[in-house]
Amino acid sequence: MTTRSVLSLLLTAGGGIVTVLAASTAPRVPAAAAGAPRPARAEAMAPPRTTGPVEAVNALQDRWTGAWIVTSTETFSDCAGFYTDNELYGDATVGSRGRLRIDPGTPARVDSVDVRSDRLSLRVTLSVNEMVEREHREFTLRALARCQAELRVMVPPGMTASGDAAGLEALLDHVVERHSDERSALLASNFLPVDTPAYQSERQEAIAEHQEWQREQNASAMQARLDEWTAQTTRLSSQISQDPDYLAGFGRGVEAGRGTVPSACEDVTRFEPAMQPARNNSNAAFVAKGGRQKTWTRGYEDGMRLAQGLEILRILPGCMPPAGAPRPAHLDPAVASANQ
Secondary structure, three states, X not given: OOHHHHHHHHHHHHOOHHHHHHHHHOOOOOOOOOOOOOOOOHHHOOOXXXXXXXXXXXXXXXXXXXXXXXXXOOEEEOOOOOOXXXXXXXXXXXXXXXXXXXXXXXXEEEEEEEEOOOXXXXXXXXXXXXXXXXXXXXXXXXXXXXXXEEEEEEOOOOHHHHOOHHHHXXXXXXXXXXXXXXXXXXXXXXXXXXXXXXXXXXXXXXXXXXXXXXXXXXHHHHHHHHHHHHHHHHHXXXXXXXXXXXXXXXXXXXXHHOOOOXXXXXXXXXXXXXXXXXXXXXXXXXXXXXXXXXXXXXXXXXXXXXHHHHHHHHHHHHHOOOOOOOOOOOOOHHHHHHHO
């Protein structure tokens, strides 16, 4: 395979190397809406690009410890002074032996975060107390007990080791909804409803602020992911080798990388290159021995990542939320009907 044929493959894979250069010089999309400046909050910052697993874990723990969330699934707790295990699966089912079921939509505070190679855990204190009784020989004590739970999600192999903080956070999207502060979590979730016009007005304002905050979070996360892909794709496009074995593997990698990128914006934001074993795509890599085989495999991996990167850089800019979008007048049907 010649250099000319490799460039032809790239052009058909995703718009060519020109796409990479254009993406790297394109202006950044502002995350915040235009208007009056708002006080800066640490919680509203996007996860920084990290350089390794330790930095990714530290960034995740800093952002989530002390944060307020609203649960998206049912939660179980024994309300007995310890964190009850809750195993959360991809189909939104929960496995737990906790005796008390707590409905979705319950605010909670994140007490600590534990990240391991195979799971991500949030230890939370829910905004629910239970009256418990402790019987003694001559009397019975009654007291309110806090309900605590440990929410565990499975981590795909290699994600923690790769230092992908954004990918780790994306695993929590279907489990909890993160809020900027306690007020937002309590009001937006309608956890303590009060049937008064003042409460409904305040709740509507809290919902609007939360949706704007979420939009800023999403825009910042997309921009961070776009920067990562731009840097990787630019680097790969500048280090294409002229070695025949490398070019042969590179061409196979470009072919293997086509069609592996999801088209939905939500999935593209989370997408990380998942390398396919070279042995499953061609026996040519194993005809040669030693250095030639390694060169072919390196070319294959570079070609696959570059083809994926070009496709990501084509799709992701169109997923950016518009800057300065006007805030809707009514964001919650329940609030709208209450105000009428």
